Amino acid sequence: MHIIETQDLCHTYKGNIDALKNISFIAPRNTRIAIIGPNGAGKSTLFKHFNGVLRPTSGKVLIRGEPITKENIREVRRTVGLVFQNPDDQIFSPTVEQDVAFGPINMGLDEEAVKHRVSEALRTVGLSEYRTRVPHHLSGGEKKRVAIAGIIAMEPQVLVLDEPTAGLDPQGVREIIRVIRDFSVRYGMTVIFSTHNISLVAELAEYIYVMNNGSFVAKGTVAEIFSQPDLLSSVRLDLPILPKLISSLRSQGIAIDMGYTYQEAETAFLKAFGKIA
Numbered sequence: 001m002h003i004i005e006t007q008d009l010c011h012t013y014k015g016n017i018d019a020l021k022n023i024s025f026i027a028p029r030n031t032r033i034a035i036i037g038p039n040g041a042g043k044s045t046l047f048k049h050f051n052g053v054l055r056p057t058s059g060k061v062l063i064r065g066e067p068i069t070k071e072n073i074r075e076v077r078r079t080v081g082l083v084f085q086n087p088d089d090q091i092f093s094p095t096v097e098q099d100v101a102f103g104p105i106n107m108g109l110d111e112e113a114v115k116h117r118v119s120e121a122l123r124t125v126g127l128s129e130y131r132t133r134v135p136h137h138l139s140g141g142e143k144k145r146v147a148i149a150g151i152i153a154m155e156p157q158v159l160v161l162d163e164p165t166a167g168l169d170p171q172g173v174r175e176i177i178r179v180i181r182d183f184s185v186r187y188g189m190t191v192i193f194s195t196h197n198i199s200l201v202a203e204l205a206e207y208i209y210v211m212n213n214g215s216f217v218a219k220g221t222v223a224e225i226f227s228q229p230d231l232l233s234s235v236r237l238d239l240p241i242l243p244k245l246i247s248s249l250r251s252q253g254i255a256i257d258m259g260y261t262y263q264e265a266e267t268a269f270l271k272a273f274g275k276i277a
């Protein structure tokens with residue numbers, strides 16, 4: 001049984017806006033999935049179906065094989081943690097600490113456990129010093145981290161992040177990459193994220209779904225999707241700079257392996273320069 005599955009999911013907003021058209025999607029356990037596509041493709045709309053924020057116009061959303069109902073919605077939200085694209089949609093408590101504690105308290109954890117979860121989550125996102133700050137007055141990137149902390153404090157089985165690095169400084173982006181990798185490896189957590197940062201896709205995703213106009217137009221591994229530059233440009237994306245450079249060198253007859261992540265590209269260059277076998 002898959003942890004998240006949608007079958008022919010359609011979502012029509014008021015005004016006859018077809019944001020999702022027959023989306024069939026499967027998230028197996030313990031994978032990292034990127035959903036990429038241009039503005040308005042339907043990524044955020046799809047994510048809001050994963051934990052029952054939106055209801056299907058038609059089709060199905062199954063969490064561990066079960067449709068989302070009034071009776072199981074709390075359980076669903078415990079299983080699937082969604083970090084919204086806009087942190088202002090998610091943060092509403094008077095202090096950072098209270099905001100991050102909200103989920104764990106709702107789960108019925110005792111005070112000691114809540115305290116522990118909050119400390120760990122704030123430490124993870126680098127905001128240990130921000131406990132008593134007013135979320136409303138934080139910077140965009142700080143708010144984003146509070147929103148992420150609030151969700152990871154619930155230790156969901158699936159972490160859904162809508163543009164997790166938008167607005168973060170480069171160090172912040174690296175920290176979020178580390179956090180997501182850590183969580184998925186340490187807890188065997190499924191991670192689903194959307195992003196316009198194509199390097200992030202290469203570094204984090206094992207599997208990619210490409211969305212356009214409310215539909216999936218392609219799916220595959222990083223190597224499968226990134227080897228189709230025309231597909232990427234059709235959805236207003238571009239290869240990351242290193243594979244782009246390697247691709248150009250290869251087309252000029254230089255013998256070098258393809259590499260999509262920083263690590264793979266470095267290995268490819270070292271090999272091409274005869275530094276390693």
Ligand SMILES: Nc1ncnc2c1ncn2[C@@H]1O[C@H](COP(=O)(O)OP(=O)(O)OP(=O)(O)O)[C@@H](O)[C@H]1O
Binds near residue numbers: 046
């Ligand atoms: N509440 C709403 N009412 C009406 N239309 C909406 C609403 N929310 C989104 N839409 C429309 O649905 C479509 C999909 O929007 P969505 O936010 O899911 O796209 P996205 O892929 O997340 O885009 P972005 O990359 O800009 O975040 C867009 O055409 C958008 O204008």
Ligand SMILES: [Mg+2]
Binds near residue numbers: 085162
């Ligand atoms: Mg969006």
